[in-house]
Amino acid sequence: xxxxxxxxxxNGRISTTSAFISIPYPPDRTDQFMATERSLAxxxxxLQSASTLEDASGLLPTATSFLSVLGNPLNLSxxxxxxxxxxxxxxxxxxxxxxxxxxxxxxxAAIAVLHNDNTDEPRPxxxxxxxxxxxxxxKAVAEGADDKSPRWRHMxxxxxxxxxxxxxxxxxxxxxxxxxxxxxLATAAQLALEEMETENGxxxxxxxxxxxxxxxxxxxxxxxxxxxxxxxPVMVRSTFLSPEGLEGGYFLxxxxxxxxxxxxxxxxxxxxxxxxxxxxxxxxxxxxxxxGPLSRLISxxxxxxxxxxxxxxxxxxxxxxxxxxxxxxxxxxxSEVDAAEEAEFLDAESxxxxxxALWKVLRNCLYSVVIxxxxxxxxxxxxxxxxxxxxxxxxxxxxxxxxRNLYFVSSRTGQNGSSxxxxxxxxxxxxxxxxxxxxxxxxxxxxxSDIGQIPxxxxxxxxxxxFMNAAEHFPIVLPTAVNxxxxxxxxxxxLAAGANPLLLEIFEAAHSVVLVVFAIPHNAELAGKxxxxxxxxLFAVFPENLSARQFRLAFKTVIQVTAPPSPLANTQPLLxxxxxxxxxxxxxxxxxxxxxxxxxxxxxxxxxxxxxPPLSVQAVLTLALIDSLSFLRVDDLKEWLPLTGExxxxxxxxxxxxACIDRFWEAMSGGEMDVDRAHCCVAWWSTQGGRxxxxxxxxxxxxxxxxxxxxxxxxxxxxxxxxxxxxxxKL
Numbered sequence: 001x002x003x004x005x006x007x008x009x010x011n012g013r014i015s016t017t018s019a020f021i022s023i024p025y026p027p028d029r030t031d032q033f034m035a036t037e038r039s040l041a042x043x044x045x046x047l048q049s050a051s052t053l054e055d056a057s058g059l060l061p062t063a064t065s066f067l068s069v070l071g072n073p074l075n076l077s078x079x080x081x082x083x084x085x086x087x088x089x090x091x092x093x094x095x096x097x098x099x100x101x102x103x104x105x106x107x108x109a110a111i112a113v114l115h116n117d118n119t120d121e122p123r124p125x126x127x128x129x130x131x132x133x134x135x136x137x138x139k140a141v142a143e144g145a146d147d148k149s150p151r152w153r154h155m156x157x158x159x160x161x162x163x164x165x166x167x168x169x170x171x172x173x174x175x176x177x178x179x180x181x182x183x184x185l186a187t188a189a190q191l192a193l194e195e196m197e198t199e200n201g202x203x204x205x206x207x208x209x210x211x212x213x214x215x216x217x218x219x220x221x222x223x224x225x226x227x228x229x230x231x232x233p234v235m236v237r238s239t240f241l242s243p244e245g246l247e248g249g250y251f252l253x254x255x256x257x258x259x260x261x262x263x264x265x266x267x268x269x270x271x272x273x274x275x276x277x278x279x280x281x282x283x284x285x286x287x288x289x290x291x292g293p294l295s296r297l298i299s300x301x302x303x304x305x306x307x308x309x310x311x312x313x314x315x316x317x318x319x320x321x322x323x324x325x326x327x328x329x330x331x332x333x334x335s336e337v338d339a340a341e342e343a344e345f346l347d348a349e350s351x352x353x354x355x356x357a358l359w360k361v362l363r364n365c366l367y368s369v370v371i372x373x374x375x376x377x378x379x380x381x382x383x384x385x386x387x388x389x390x391x392x393x394x395x396x397x398x399x400x401x402x403x404r405n406l407y408f409v410s411s412r413t414g415q416n417g418s419s420x421x422x423x424x425x426x427x428x429x430x431x432x433x434x435x436x437x438x439x440x441x442x443x444x445x446x447x448x449s450d451i452g453q454i455p456x457x458x459x460x461x462x463x464x465x466x467f468m469n470a471a472e473h474f475p476i477v478l479p480t481a482v483n484x485x486x487x488x489x490x491x492x493x494x495l496a497a498g499a500n501p502l503l504l505e506i507f508e509a510a511h512s513v514v515l516v517v518f519a520i521p522h523n524a525e526l527a528g529k530x531x532x533x534x535x536x537x538l539f540a541v542f543p544e545n546l547s548a549r550q551f552r553l554a555f556k557t558v559i560q561v562t563a564p565p566s567p568l569a570n571t572q573p574l575l576x577x578x579x580x581x582x583x584x585x586x587x588x589x590x591x592x593x594x595x596x597x598x599x600x601x602x603x604x605x606x607x608x609x610x611x612x613p614p615l616s617v618q619a620v621l622t623l624a625l626i627d628s629l630s631f632l633r634v635d636d637l638k639e640w641l642p643l644t645g646e647x648x649x650x651x652x653x654x655x656x657x658x659a660c661i662d663r664f665w666e667a668m669s670g671g672e673m674d675v676d677r678a679h680c681c682v683a684w685w686s687t688q689g690g691r692x693x694x695x696x697x698x699x700x701x702x703x704x705x706x707x708x709x710x711x712x713x714x715x716x717x718x719x720x721x722x723x724x725x726x727x728x729x730k731l
């Protein structure tokens with residue numbers, strides 16, 4: 001139809017303002033191809049003349065179809081170029097949804113080309129004569145990334161092609177073409193980062209989105225071309241602080257205006273409310289919908305950034321985000337409802353629709369922050385610059401503050417819900433423990449606002465729980481006065497609060513803190529001062545608010561703290577036997593009926609020691625004594641072995657008594673005793689009537705022949721030998 005070189009723009013590419021008829025095509029094409037040309041010309045004129053974004057967006061499906069069927073490379077390049085520079089698409093306000101539409105065009109077209117090449121189905125009429133090879137198609141479309149559009153838009157084109165051919169393991173390109181495409185995308189990303197004027201523009205958001213979608217398709221060599229010092233702050237701000245991301249956490253406060261009280265004194269956040277609609281929009285944003293992979297990409301950038309200061313800056317950004325998130329939640333009416341009370345104070349629609357959607361996004365925020373913090377802590381451990389001086393402890397303090405501000409989310413998922421979260425917490429605590437002064441400052445900064453009182457607001461109690469769980473790891477590096485002033489003062493109010501089901505978890509954490517403080521050697525005097533109160537409280541809350549397992553562990557720990565080689569044993573050597581006597585006296589007069597399990601005195605996640613049947617208070621107190629025998633001095637052990645045997649026989653229920661006998665035998669022979677104590681137990685059991693006392697009761701313990709006796713089962717045994725006394729017993 002024409003000869004010579006088509007009019008261009010000076011760089012060998014066709015001018016977008018030239019007549020479409022100037023594009024060459026072979027003279028043997030059919031009328032159908034001419035119709036395709038005319039349709040393409042009309043599409044291009046419509047794109048150029050569109051005055052609104054809506055008009056231009058309505059043409060995009062047609063553009064997608066043309067990209068997958070055109071056979072002229074110049075037409076492909078021209079259409080691709082127009083999609084990246086059409087004023088109606090790009091001159092007005094642009095968001096990531098619009099960018100994702102453009103990326104989707106090239107992605108869908110590439111998938112269609114791959115499908116057309118791999119199928120025997122008839123092609124559309126207007127595409128029947130296409131004779132362009134896949135390699136030529138990729139090259140032609142990539143030529144559309146010209147100087148009429150900025151580099152960050154080029155990433156939409158290149159990323160879309162790469163995703164279309166190689167995403168989801170399609171392997172649609174020859175290796176050499178894929179390598180060139182990966183290199184072009186990495187180069188475009190690097191040049192786009194260098195051309196950025198601000199970190200808060202659509203270009204930065206688009207770079208973040210495209211790299212998040214395509215990063216797993218890039219080889220290590222291409223990934224190494226990217227300047228992570230430039231990329232890291234762009235991604236962090238785009239994800240956590242930008243209008244295209246999590247908005248700095250402010251979205252959480254906006255919900256409050258649509259949380260209203262309904263009849264029945266319940267709160268409702270309706271699924272038809274404007275704020276839920278806006279919240280759903282946030283959840284569907286390109287960066288938030290793919291928050292997991294994006295967090296791993298940010299983590300990779302943290303690992304590979306050359307400037308250590310950027311790692312600290314990343315932590316600062318996230319600290320600002322979670323601080324705002326926490327404040328916004330505290331000001332929300334939903335925060336006034338404890339997790340255990342939601343069924344009582346939230347209506348059915350909220351419980352089934354809106355609240356689960358909210359917590360899903362909040363959990364994703366938590367996991368995203370934790371993934372990045374894991375990289376920060378790992379970098380802190382391995383980077384000599386960050387590990388030197390005071391930078392490491394301050395980064396750890398910030399990390400712990402971040403976890404604290406997110407504790408209203410993580411407390412619902414459980415402390416063991418994420419191995420990465422556990423690593424971040426424990427590693428930060430371990431590093432901070434090397435700096436006692438900073439550790440004390442950290443604990444003072446997060447201590448309960450009104451120490452010695454139980455706050456009424458669930459958020460404040462949640463923060464108290466984090467304080468308990470964190471403080472539990474620091475008593476060994478803190479002075480005795482600080483342990484008493486901060487830790488014990490904060491824990492004591494909760495020790496008597498076990499009856500409240502809303503405080504059960506804090507109640508258990510408070511017991512752990514107190515026992516850890518008592519167990520530290522340099523706190524021996526402090527333990528002696530407060531042990532009477534703790535023991536009194538222990539008996540006051542058992543069994544109504546404390547499980548048998550917890551009581552036994554607590555009493556065993558107390559005996560361990562007061563027995564040698566504890567320093568407290570030097571100043572108060574009689575304290576263990578006094579505590580034994582208190583428990584024995586209570587056991588003699590205790591209830592013999594099985595304890596009725598409740599939410600407060602049962603612990604489904606941790607079975608009782610010894611796998612025992614339902615026990616009475618008397619049996620549990622007896623087992624507590626047996627658990628603690630291995631800590632007594634040998635002289636005291638000689639006294640308490642027969643007393644314990646008598647107490648076992650005082651248990652009237654046969655199954656409970658057999659459980660006590662089994663545990664008694666395990667304590668003596670299972671390796672819990674050292675050599676001297678074990679020798680004492682063997683002598684008492686075999687030659688001093690211990691076997692007869694435990695198995696048959698005190699009335700038979702004196703009728704022992706020096707050489708032999710007739711066992712109840714009819715057989716002669718040496719004194720001290722073990723007979724078969726009950727099928728339920730291990731003896």
